[in-house]
Amino acid sequence: MKKNEVFTTVIQDMSEDGAGIGRTDGYTWFIKDTVIGDVVEASAMKMKKHYGFARLVRILTPSPHRVEAKCPVARQCGGCQLQAMSYEEQLAFKERKIRSHLSRLGGIPEEEIPMEPVMGMEDPWRYRNKAQFPFGRNKAGEIITGFYAGRTHAIIEHEDCFLGVEENKEILEIIKKFMNEYKIDPYDETAHRGLVRHALIRKGFVTGELMVCLVINGDRLPHSQELVNRLREMPGMTSVSISINKEKTNVIMGKEVVNLYGPGYITDWIGEVKYRISPLSFYQVNPVQTRKLYETALEFAGLEGGETVWDLYCGIGTISLFLAQKAGKVYGVEIVPQAIEDARENARLNGMENVEFFVGKAEEVLPEQYEKNHVRADVIVVDPPRKGCDAKCLETIVKMQPKRLVYVSCDSATLGRDVKYLRENGFEVERVRGCDMFPGGTHVETVVLMSHKSQAAQTA
Numbered sequence: 001m002k003k004n005e006v007f008t009t010v011i012q013d014m015s016e017d018g019a020g021i022g023r024t025d026g027y028t029w030f031i032k033d034t035v036i037g038d039v040v041e042a043s044a045m046k047m048k049k050h051y052g053f054a055r056l057v058r059i060l061t062p063s064p065h066r067v068e069a070k071c072p073v074a075r076q077c078g079g080c081q082l083q084a085m086s087y088e089e090q091l092a093f094k095e096r097k098i099r100s101h102l103s104r105l106g107g108i109p110e111e112e113i114p115m116e117p118v119m120g121m122e123d124p125w126r127y128r129n130k131a132q133f134p135f136g137r138n139k140a141g142e143i144i145t146g147f148y149a150g151r152t153h154a155i156i157e158h159e160d161c162f163l164g165v166e167e168n169k170e171i172l173e174i175i176k177k178f179m180n181e182y183k184i185d186p187y188d189e190t191a192h193r194g195l196v197r198h199a200l201i202r203k204g205f206v207t208g209e210l211m212v213c214l215v216i217n218g219d220r221l222p223h224s225q226e227l228v229n230r231l232r233e234m235p236g237m238t239s240v241s242i243s244i245n246k247e248k249t250n251v252i253m254g255k256e257v258v259n260l261y262g263p264g265y266i267t268d269w270i271g272e273v274k275y276r277i278s279p280l281s282f283y284q285v286n287p288v289q290t291r292k293l294y295e296t297a298l299e300f301a302g303l304e305g306g307e308t309v310w311d312l313y314c315g316i317g318t319i320s321l322f323l324a325q326k327a328g329k330v331y332g333v334e335i336v337p338q339a340i341e342d343a344r345e346n347a348r349l350n351g352m353e354n355v356e357f358f359v360g361k362a363e364e365v366l367p368e369q370y371e372k373n374h375v376r377a378d379v380i381v382v383d384p385p386r387k388g389c390d391a392k393c394l395e396t397i398v399k400m401q402p403k404r405l406v407y408v409s410c411d412s413a414t415l416g417r418d419v420k421y422l423r424e425n426g427f428e429v430e431r432v433r434g435c436d437m438f439p440g441g442t443h444v445e446t447v448v449l450m451s452h453k454s455q456a457a458q459t460a
């Protein structure tokens, strides 16, 4: 095959980033903007030894799973790689992905994976409680806001992403009008000039509280009281602040936040637990699915009341507090000190006294506590970042032999790798359940329950 040569193929699978995968004579092609089941004509672009990239020329026979993308800018944005696939098929794709990682990387024979149906959303739109919009100007010089086009920083004007809340559009209109009236410039990245960089908008889905934080390239926002007054007219507006970011950087938020109105945070609930969210705190972006995820983790933990539980990679303590409702004692470990401050504050807010938090790496805190202080665990919960658990952390878990290990994973490939090690060291996989936190995207969250064989034998 030569560059620009056109060929026909059937899309059989999908890559991690949502490109369709087709084959010609055993050679693999990645073709963007296609859906599993499409028969397409594609043109060769870049070729490596075992695989290549091709551009979609036309769809010869559309897949039965193909749907009209609801968003007018779905292709330019690239945020929702699966938007042209029916939601049912998206869920099936995610379930296959977990299954394949657990068998190929985890070493569990495919038919033995105790897979339960993936938890999808009833309405897979407007699920995000957080959005960050960049500001800039269009060719005509007008102030615009939207999102960055895939892989670049060109702003595509679009204020009503269907994943975000309906209030986003109204808030952005207020900010733009304010900027126009008071001649406040949007930030220009290339020249490192202008003031308004981004607007961060967050909403508490249960409380209805809204937060706006304007990220600026300066120390103060002129006429800020006027902006506050206008924003306050919106029902639910609880917190308005500015974040100072004068760096030449891709990082959106600055380190310093100056409060303009309200208590500096909004409050939200997941199930029976209350959380305080400030502009810089980490908080899961899909609260409806987060509740299902945490409830599954709690169910898998099988708590009866007196257990000692470790929650590793605990963030702001969301899972820790969820578990503390049913456990004797919960210990949380997290590397970011600010997150632990939030975790402690959240424990106080809920009047929970049976939780204790440690700042540090899970792979350092847990071994130290185990070896020096001989701490033990009935149940261990881990929720690591995409790279999975550190070897030293897994080693200590194996030594501690908890009855149950609940692994919450945002990347099923590293989950597979870690499950392999744990299975080789006395653990058995008992339940597996996916949870779709990002409809339209390719990521999937997985909860796995593992039990220790020796413990199972003891209780039997």
Ligand code: SAH
Binding pocket: 282, 283, 284, 312, 313, 314, 315, 316, 317, 318, 319, 333, 334, 335, 336, 339, 360, 361, 362, 363, 383, 384, 385, 390
């Ligand atoms: N369980 C939380 C957060 C999960 S995200 C929730 O559901 O909200 C993973 C967390 O692991 C992040 O907060 C990150 O800061 C933290 N982290 C990353 N590496 C770590 C390590 N080596 N030890 C402890 N925590 C770590």
